Amino acid sequence: MLWNTIVESIRNCNKCMLHKSRTKPVPGEGNLDAVILFIGEAPGRQEDLSGRPFVGQAGKLLEVLLRSIGLRREEVFITNVVKCRPPNNRDPKEEEVRACSVHTQAIIRLIKPKVIVTLGNHSGKYVFSVLGGREWMSVSRMRGRIYELELRNLGKVLVIPTYHPAAALYNPKVRPALEKDFSLIVEAQERLAKIEESTAKGKPKSLLDFLRSKQ
Numbered sequence: 001m002l003w004n005t006i007v008e009s010i011r012n013c014n015k016c017m018l019h020k021s022r023t024k025p026v027p028g029e030g031n032l033d034a035v036i037l038f039i040g041e042a043p044g045r046q047e048d049l050s051g052r053p054f055v056g057q058a059g060k061l062l063e064v065l066l067r068s069i070g071l072r073r074e075e076v077f078i079t080n081v082v083k084c085r086p087p088n089n090r091d092p093k094e095e096e097v098r099a100c101s102v103h104t105q106a107i108i109r110l111i112k113p114k115v116i117v118t119l120g121n122h123s124g125k126y127v128f129s130v131l132g133g134r135e136w137m138s139v140s141r142m143r144g145r146i147y148e149l150e151l152r153n154l155g156k157v158l159v160i161p162t163y164h165p166a167a168a169l170y171n172p173k174v175r176p177a178l179e180k181d182f183s184l185i186v187e188a189q190e191r192l193a194k195i196e197e198s199t200a201k202g203k204p205k206s207l208l209d210f211l212r213s214k215q
């Protein structure tokens with residue numbers, strides 16, 4: 001499916017009640033060939049007005065965290081588990097996340113990321129439980145490591161669960177953990193680069209299936 005088709009289907013979507021409260025849907029943005037996909041929770045006020053993800057304070061922090069590992073936001077792709085703003089910035093409901101899954105899966109299928117970074121509890125729960133069929137506990141219990149997941153109908157990816165940047169704005173004590181988890185993105189890239197190198201030399205390693213080229 002083409003990106004424009006996905007955007008159009010989100011724009012016309014009324015699969016959950018959030019379509020009633022949105023100003024603009026927020027499909028996501030970034031590099032359509034990105035290796036790394038970030039999945040956050042839901043658009044906030046600024047995102048709802050602009051139609052762009054992560055444009056408020058949390059977005060600024062995300063950009064700082066990306067820069068700290070040598071990445072720009074244009075190089076990655078950023079979306080959310082729900083594409084329309086919940087009223088009063090409440091948490092997205094499970095049924096809304098599931099209703100929006102058709103769009104999230106279409107985005108994953110288009111981007112074909114090798115690394116998915118989940119930002120926050122709803123995103124982690126969605127990727128692990130709904131797509132990965134794996135148990136999800138909480139961000140604080142799951143974060144701090146790289147997981148290899150087989151996502152339903154979407155193939156294998158490395159997944160790094162971490163806090164939503166907004167959590168670090170409310171509670172500065174979260175920030176060191178967030179920074180540590182972003183350093184895992186570098187580790188994941190290095191892991192992938194090593195496998196690519198050994199594959200190029202004709203010495204495939206056990207994680208070879210992670211390296212299949214974008215289909």
Ligand code: SF4
Nearest residue numbers: 013016019083084100
């Ligand atoms: S949040 Fe997702 S499922 Fe709900 S109306 Fe918006 S695009 Fe559709």
